[in-house]
Amino acid sequence: MKDVFCRIIDGEIPSTKVYEDDDVLAILDISQTTKGHTLVIPKKHYDNFLACPLETMEKVMAVAQRIGQAEMGVLGAKGVNILTNVGEVAGQSVNHFHVHVIPRYIGGEGGFQITMKGQDTSGMDLPRLAMQISDKLKNE
């Protein structure tokens, strides 16, 4: 079954378009975490950020950047969160790569908090951890 973004791209479900070109569609998120919360979506289906080829990634991120700039310019936003989730455990709810552009305001309704909660690293071998990741990069 097609995911909701493929159905929107195919015109089967209505959306509120912010931007569209041959490769990228940007629409208002139906939940509006903050006013102007926009989703930037490649028209070709990729499951997530990690599966998206660089050529498409550049186009998606270029649109996300322009939308962030526009939100700062016309909506009175004082900041923007640009984020994408990979996998259900990370909060990905639609299995089609998308980037959230979420304007941030001082005060107001909605919004969310990003809290990074550190953990005790005394039992971790950080150099070994870094080497595991680094070795994987070298072998690709």
Ligand SMILES: [Zn+2]
């Ligand atoms: Zn899709």
